[in-house]
Amino acid sequence: MTTEQLVKQIKSKKSFLCVGLDADLTKIPQHLLNAEDPVFEFNKAIVDATHHVAVSYKPNIAFFEAYGIEGWKSLKKTIDYINEKYPEIFTIADAKRGDIGNTSKMYAKAFFEDLDFDSITVAPYMGKDSVEPFLGFEEKHTILLALTSNEGAFDFQTKTVDGKELYKQVLEISKTWVNSQNLMYVVGATKAEYLADIRSIVPDSFLLVPGVGAQGGSLLEVCKYGMTGNVGLLVNSSRGIIYASNESDFAEAAKAEAERLQKQMQDIMIDAGI
Numbered sequence: 122m123t124t125e126q127l128v129k130q131i132k133s134k135k136s137f138l139c140v141g142l143d144a145d146l147t148k149i150p151q152h153l154l155n156a157e158d159p160v161f162e163f164n165k166a167i168v169d170a171t172h173h174v175a176v177s178y179k180p181n182i183a184f185f186e187a188y189g190i191e192g193w194k195s196l197k198k199t200i201d202y203i204n205e206k207y208p209e210i211f212t213i214a215d216a217k218r219g220d221i222g223n224t225s226k227m228y229a230k231a232f233f234e235d236l237d238f239d240s241i242t243v244a245p246y247m248g249k250d251s252v253e254p255f256l257g258f259e260e261k262h263t264i265l266l267a268l269t270s271n272e273g274a275f276d277f278q279t280k281t282v283d284g285k286e287l288y289k290q291v292l293e294i295s296k297t298w299v300n301s302q303n304l305m306y307v308v309g310a311t312k313a314e315y316l317a318d319i320r321s322i323v324p325d326s327f328l329l330v331p332g333v334g335a336q337g338g339s340l341l342e343v344c345k346y347g348m349t350g351n352v353g354l355l356v357n358s359s360r361g362i363i364y365a366s367n368e369s370d371f372a373e374a375a376k377a378e379a380e381r382l383q384k385q386m387q388d389i390m391i392d393a394g395i
């Protein structure tokens with residue numbers, strides 16, 4: 122999917138909501154455990170209930186890998202279902218990969234070609250030759266971890282290297298890589314106060330912003346400092362939406378929570394004249 126197609130969808134849905142598909146068998150409604158593929162049934166119900174207000178889905182691969190071969194089958198069914206039924210929706214493989222170039226190329230093939238995701242999250246730690254193999258795919262996007270939502274972000278990402286914080290070095294240096302137009306960046310919603318500085322380095326890039334909902338980040342703060350003329354944000358909530366209820370009404374509860382967030386996004390977009 123091109124960035125233009127993503128922006129068009131954001132403007133028509135008046136939403137920049139990304140729903141995280143992080144299904145945990147101990148948390149999903151217990152009646153689903155009788156299904157042949159409980160993870161897929163859960164994801165399908167969440168997607169069907171929220172697709173009208175979500176512009177993106179982000180299955181976190183850990184929540185599939187944890188169930189071995191069955192988990193990979195659930196992942197394949199989930200992404201195929203979204204791509205077939207809702208092809209306009211931007212999909213993110215939250216896999217946080219990155220390795221020597223030869224290996225990164227195979228990760229890129231797995232997620233872009235075999236599974237046909239629109240994008241993947243990638244760690245910048247191994248540098249240019251570990252990320253560039255992901256950047257060479259047309260109409261696919263690489264979402265580089267810049268400043269993450271967790272407490273451990275302060276262990277390395279905000280430390281000063283050569284007179285500048287490491288997350289700023291990641292943003293600046295990655296802009297010089299081949300096909301850097303295919304880069305987006307992860308910035309945690311819990312780090313909203315850093316967004317003005319981030320925007321001074323990457324004024325137009327799309328940012329994936331997880332951390333509203335369960336992690337307590339503020340949508341308003343994120344938008345105040347991070348929004349661009351084309352919105353430029355995909356704000357993710359996983360547990361806050363998918364576990365809004367763990368009873369038989371889980372899909373309706375997820376729908377209500379997704380609609381509540383979309384309404385806030387719509388108001389923010391109208392205020393910003395978008």
Ligand SMILES: O=C(O)c1cc(=O)[nH]c(=O)n1[C@@H]1O[C@H](COP(=O)(O)O)[C@@H](O)[C@H]1O
Binds near residue numbers: 141181271333357
């Ligand atoms: O790359 C991510 O999506 C990510 C980056 C980050 O800095 N923080 C973060 O929480 N995430 C992911 O975003 C989702 C957040 O889930 P909730 O806290 O349940 O909304 C999880 O899948 C995390 O792995």
